[in-house]
């Protein structure tokens with residue numbers, strides 16, 4: 001009887017022990033995290049509504065009624081490894097105490113209404129692999145990107161109100177593969193980028209100045225550049241399309257004035273499939289060397305100030321599927337091969353100064369500029 005009572009007490013005690021496995025500093029950080037979110041924005045069906053610290057331990061398993069989502073813990077249930085909130089419209093600030101979750105590998109608060117600064121203490125999360133704060137209202141400057149963030153592979157801070165320059169420290173992120181800072185209010189030029197980068201997206205900001213080779217030096221894995229809707233100016237030099245792994249370049253809606261292209265050193269040496277330089281101020285002729293990129297399938301140079309004839313090389317290019325050259329001052333007769341075959345080919349040569357663009361062809365819509373305008377320019 002006494003033994004049975006002792007056993008019962010022991011079982012209760014160990015159950016109780018199992019309840020408080022999570023490290024006290026992680027619990028404190030989670031409490032601070034939740035208290036920085038406005039209670040009125042925590043809807044009854046949301047993840048945060050189930051975070052009840054007086055009911056149970058955050059990492060205890062099974063999760064029947066409390067902490068049912070938003071968190072993942074280490075296998076031994078002592079440390080929080082992921083904080084991935086549901087898009088439930090949470091509004092509040094991000095506590096600087098987040099840095100106490102020192103085993104965190106994923107922080108994802110996307111599609112909510114968090115505001116205020118991204119606390120600089122976030123740079124102390126040395127195990128962080130994924131940082132996703134996409135579609136919130138964070139403002140202020142970017143957090144310092146320090147070398148101790150050596151595991152960080154993906155940063156998505158797009159659709160916020162972040163301002164100021166990109167920190168020079170960016171290049172010290174030695175594992176970064178994906179960086180998306182699109183649709184913020186960032187300004188200045190692009191500093192040296194991390195050598196491991198595969199995808200770069202900083203669309204819809206106020207970045208300016210020329211694109212410098214120094215920023216992109218040694219980026220052997222970079223496949224995607226999305227920098228449309230900024231204020232980049234000056235020349236686009238040949239090195240950009242010659243980056244060893246580059247596939248897609250989108251620089252539409254900037255203020256570039258020159259586009260210089262060199263053919264790839266050998267046909268096997270380029271995976272470039274898409275180039276969009278529409279809505280810039282590019283002068284001169286269409287660079288013929290573009291046609292020697294073996295995989296090129298989509299090219300837009302629409303709404304620039306290009307002159308001269310359309311090189312026949314483009315009409316013979318088998319890989320080309322989309323070609324937009326409308327809104328320039330191109331002249332002469334378009335290469336007849338464009339209209340010869342029933343290829344699956346879309347695009348436009350309209351709104352130029354071309355002669356004899358067959359009205360029957362979709363490629364010739366819209367119509368050419370009025371002759372007086374073409375004479376004037």
Ligand SMILES: *[C@@H]1O[C@H](CO)[C@@H](O)[C@H](O)[C@H]1NC(C)=O
Nearest residue numbers: 049050051052053054055056
């Ligand atoms: C949290 O859990 C405690 C203990 O189970 C309970 O008394 C309290 O009502 C819970 N609070 C909420 C908001 O569910």
Ligand SMILES: *[C@@H]1O[C@H](CO)[C@@H](O)[C@H](O)[C@H]1NC(C)=O
Nearest residue numbers: 228229250252253276278279
């Ligand atoms: C560029 O700007 C034009 C005109 O404002 C707009 O229609 C187009 O969607 C923009 N394209 C890109 C890729 O930003």
